[in-house]
Amino acid sequence: MSREVAWRVFAAEFNSSSLEMKGEGEKTPSYLISPLGAKINRIFVVGVLTDNDNVGNENEPVWRAKITDPTGTFYMTAGQYQPEAAMALAKLQPPCFVAVVGKFRTYSPEEGKMYVSIRPERVGKVEASVRDGWVLETCKATMDRISAMEEAMKLVEPTVEKLMQIGFSRPLAEGTVHSLRHYQQEDLTRYKGMTSDALKFLLPEYHTGPDVHLDSAAPEEIDLEEEQDDVDKEALVLSMIESLDSGKGAAWDEVVQKGKSQGIEREEMDSIANSLLDKGFVYEPVLGKMRKI
Amino acid sequence: MDREELAPHVEELARVLGEKADKNKIAEELEKYVNLYRVTLEWAKRDILKKMGGNPDAFNDGSGRKSVAELTGDEQSVDLLVKVLTVNPKTIEVGGAHKSIAYGYMADESGRVQYTVWETESVQLKQGSTVLIRNAYTKEYKGTPQLNLGNRASVEESEEILDVADMPSGGGSAEVKIADLADGMNYVVISGKVSRPEKREITASGEKKTIVTGVLSDDTGSAEITVWKDAELKDGDEVRIVGAYVKSWKGMPKLNLGDKAEIQMLSKGTLGDLSSSVPKVRTLEDVELSGGAMDVVVRGTLVDVREGSGLVMRCPDCRRVLQKSTCRVHGKVKGTDDLRIKSILDDGTSSMSVVFGKELTEQLLNISIEEAVKITTEERNPEAVKEMAEEKLFARTLEVRGMVRSDDFGPMLIARDARFLEVDVREEGAKLLTDMEGFN
Numbered sequence: 001m002s003r004e005v006a007w008r009v010f011a012a013e014f015n016s017s018s019l020e021m022k023g024e025g026e027k028t029p030s031y032l033i034s035p036l037g038a039k040i041n042r043i044f045v046v047g048v049l050t051d052n053d054n055v056g057n058e059n060e061p062v063w064r065a066k067i068t069d070p071t072g073t074f075y076m077t078a079g080q081y082q083p084e085a086a087m088a089l090a091k092l093q094p095p096c097f098v099a100v101v102g103k104f105r106t107y108s109p110e111e112g113k114m115y116v117s118i119r120p121e122r123v124g125k126v127e128a129s130v131r132d133g134w135v136l137e138t139c140k141a142t143m144d145r146i147s148a149m150e151e152a153m154k155l156v157e158p159t160v161e162k163l164m165q166i167g168f169s170r171p172l173a174e175g176t177v178h179s180l181r182h183y184q185q186e187d188l189t190r191y192k193g194m195t196s197d198a199l200k201f202l203l204p205e206y207h208t209g210p211d212v213h214l215d216s217a218a219p220e221e222i223d224l225e226e227e228q229d230d231v232d233k234e235a236l237v238l239s240m241i242e243s244l245d246s247g248k249g250a251a252w253d254e255v256v257q258k259g260k261s262q263g264i265e266r267e268e269m270d271s272i273a274n275s276l277l278d279k280g281f282v283y284e285p286v287l288g289k290m291r292k293i
Numbered sequence: 294m295d296r297e298e299l300a301p302h303v304e305e306l307a308r309v310l311g312e313k314a315d316k317n318k319i320a321e322e323l324e325k326y327v328n329l330y331r332v333t334l335e336w337a338k339r340d341i342l343k344k345m346g347g348n349p350d351a352f353n354d355g356s357g358r359k360s361v362a363e364l365t366g367d368e369q370s371v372d373l374l375v376k377v378l379t380v381n382p383k384t385i386e387v388g389g390a391h392k393s394i395a396y397g398y399m400a401d402e403s404g405r406v407q408y409t410v411w412e413t414e415s416v417q418l419k420q421g422s423t424v425l426i427r428n429a430y431t432k433e434y435k436g437t438p439q440l441n442l443g444n445r446a447s448v449e450e451s452e453e454i455l456d457v458a459d460m461p462s463g464g465g466s467a468e469v470k471i472a473d474l475a476d477g478m479n480y481v482v483i484s485g486k487v488s489r490p491e492k493r494e495i496t497a498s499g500e501k502k503t504i505v506t507g508v509l510s511d512d513t514g515s516a517e518i519t520v521w522k523d524a525e526l527k528d529g530d531e532v533r534i535v536g537a538y539v540k541s542w543k544g545m546p547k548l549n550l551g552d553k554a555e556i557q558m559l560s561k562g563t564l565g566d567l568s569s570s571v572p573k574v575r576t577l578e579d580v581e582l583s584g585g586a587m588d589v590v591v592r593g594t595l596v597d598v599r600e601g602s603g604l605v606m607r608c609p610d611c612r613r614v615l616q617k618s619t620c621r622v623h624g625k626v627k628g629t630d631d632l633r634i635k636s637i638l639d640d641g642t643s644s645m646s647v648v649f650g651k652e653l654t655e656q657l658l659n660i661s662i663e664e665a666v667k668i669t670t671e672e673r674n675p676e677a678v679k680e681m682a683e684e685k686l687f688a689r690t691l692e693v694r695g696m697v698r699s700d701d702f703g704p705m706l707i708a709r710d711a712r713f714l715e716v717d718v719r720e721e722g723a724k725l726l727t728d729m730e731g732f733n
Contacts (some may be wrong), residue, residue: 002581006596008638044596044639046688075405099688122597124687132718133690139725159338162360165403169578171640196729202722223453 006044006101008134008141009034011072012084012194014043018114018270019182020106032104032116032177035183036145036191037152039175043118045074046099046126046134048293050283051094063089065168068280070135070201071194076102076135077116085120089140092125093282095293097150099134135198142195144168146188148176241290249289259287299323300448302413305370305428308445310347319345325458352559362403364440373426373440375399375406376457377418381480383553396480399426399440400457407479408440416448425449434477443620468533471576472513475583483546484533485509486519486564490526508587509534509548512563514590515574518548524556531559544699545587561620564715571694578642581704585697591706592693592714593640595647595686602634603663603679632662634682638693638706646705647693653711658685690714 017040019033032040047067056062062079063086078085085102092098102120109115137221147253152158156194158180200206240258244250252273273290274284282290303323307426326337342348358372363698379397380428386392395410395418403697408429410416418424428445428527431438442448470487490507503523508515518525518537536554539546550556574590607613607626615628632654638647655661669677694710695723 003637005641005643044594123689124683126688130688133716136716136718136722143729196726197582199722199726199729202718258314
């Protein structure tokens with residue numbers, strides 16, 4: 001039996017998955033079918049470790065960690081059955097870049113709801129360049145899946161054979177067909193936008209604001225200016241957080257104080273903080289503190 | 294249609310009717326229906342079957358009409374609408390007599406299949422024509438179905454146009470690359486450069502024979518070749534081989550040139566400069582499907598460092614890795630130090646075991662074996678070098694060149710060259726973003 005390949009999937013796509021195909025019998029693997037047709041048993045992820053807590057005890061540690069990528073957050077848990085991953089996590093201090101190879105897990109608290117997470121097999125600290133390489137590779141893989149999905153939607157009756165004839169691999173062709181049946185008309189625009197945002201994440205010329213398309217013709221100029229203003233303020237607040245951080249994060253109250261001196265009111269500061277948190281530029285190591293990622 | 298043309302259909306009707314069949318009567322009826330009443334052959338056969346007490350649905354029993362992709366390899370009787378891509382006549386010996394057959398490829402929109410015509414008198418195929426084949430049968434050979442046109446088969450030219458690409462002409466069969474070679478392939482046409490040719494004397498069924506072995510390379514890789522007769526091959530010769538077959542050894546495809554195979558000399562430089570070139574990068578999925586390769590370049594992420602990696606002790610006599618200073622064969626011995634990394638490489642299409650030997654381990658970890666021994670002793674940790682490999686290699690992207698062999702545990706790449714791959718994410722990212730905008 002050959003080893004399951006490790007899929008390159010962004011958090012936003014992974015977390016939107018709600019179709020599990022359980023293997024029948026003992027040795028047949030289970031798969032998670034993503035909205036874009038990734039047929040995941042194993043996954044490879046590189047991102048920023050933002051939270052890492054032992055929710056077990058000293059003798060029986062259970063490490064729960066969060067890893068963010070440009071699109072969202074992966075959740076993972078390593079316990080006694082993942083000794084190597086748990087040991088590696090025990091040594092890691094967030095924030096840092098980590099790479100994870102693991103298997104998917106699902107949790108359904110009620111009918112129709114499904115949460116997915118990663119059960120890590122191997123975790124390791126890596127350099128920023130490895131994360132950038134992963135983002136690029138995952139963009140390519142996501143675009144492949146989008147084109148498989150688009151080809152499949154063009155077919156009257158998409159089958160694995162037809163998709164393989166077009167040139168897609170068997171696992172992707174299978175995943176695409178399963179996905180189309182389960183997720184129905186999936187909106188590909190969202191995933192295209194996600195992929196181009198992830199690409200912009202790699203390109204410094206877009207760094208001031210991943211959500212603003214400065215060079216696209218804007219019919220409403222005022223909105224654009226406002227948005228640009230927001231982006232400038234976000235950059236400003238981000239630099240305040242960085243400068244007030246003595247190693248364990250900057251106290252939010254101090255940042256607000258500093259903001260006031262620059263003419264930004266508390267309410268606006270809070271909304272800027274939320275925006276920065278959403279975009280993954282900062283995180284809260286403990287309540288009331290902010291840290292740049 | 295004359296009697297001869299109708300004969301296979303008579304045979305078929307007789308087969309369906311079984312005991313109660315009178316071939317002369319069937320032939321008479323069929324001739325009347327087809328030639329006098331001008332009923333289509335298909336309807337004529339159905340009607341006759343009904344009239345003579347047979348079940349007309351019997352024609353659909355086994356397989357009926359199928360596409361090439363639907364063939365399983367055990368059809369007793371199958372109809373296909375296909376385009377004849379190649380026709381190669383061949384003479385074989387059957388019970389001391391010579392018999393003409395023909396073989397080649399046919400295809401429809403779903404795929405391609407190899408065929409053999411066993412009765413070239415009654416079935417004549419023309420390259421490039423589209424034909425409706427009836428009552429062919431299939432056999433499985435090395436996992437792929439092969440189509441056979443026996444004495445029951447009939448062929449009608451069809452006006453239908455099939456969207457099938459022609460095979461590249463010349464020699465009848467399509468020319469392939471080293472990377473395309475797979476176990477069980479026949480009638481292979483391939484061009485490449487010869488290296489390390491060597492004549493050998495062997496004894497085959499009591500007779501002395503000279504054979505030639507060597508290596509053939511193109512821009513996708515290399516494969517060992519064996520010419521099962523004497524041939525003049527020199528190092529650096531550029532050749533085109535027609536009619537070779539492939540047999541794999543430990544998953545690695547090897548080219549064999551039997552009596553029928555032909556070697557054509559090409560003028561120097563036809564294939565470009567291959568001497569220093571590195572084979573094209575292949576996906577792991579592609580290599581896995583080949584089963585192996587003599588020389589391959591792949592790129593992937595190192596996703597696991599396995600047990601048995603790092604500093605190991607080997608038996609001075611047999612090079613086996615020692616367990617607690619003990620060799621499985623030679624008992625307690627004074628071992629010699631060695632370095633190796635056993636790992637898994639994954640490129641998103643598939644994954645493969647990769648083994649790096651001492652030199653590559655030293656290079657990748659930037660450490661000498663002496664330093665490795667020192668660290669292991671100082672830290673009193675036999676796993677020290679393995680841990681170092683995990684730290685330095687996990688999640689890194691590598692380009693690896695080497696040989697791929699398969700056994701019960703799947704394919705394994707034995708590296709002979711490796712380097713970290715540094716990708717310019719900004720440049721590639723910008724390019725991809727431009728592509729995306731076209732794609733939106």
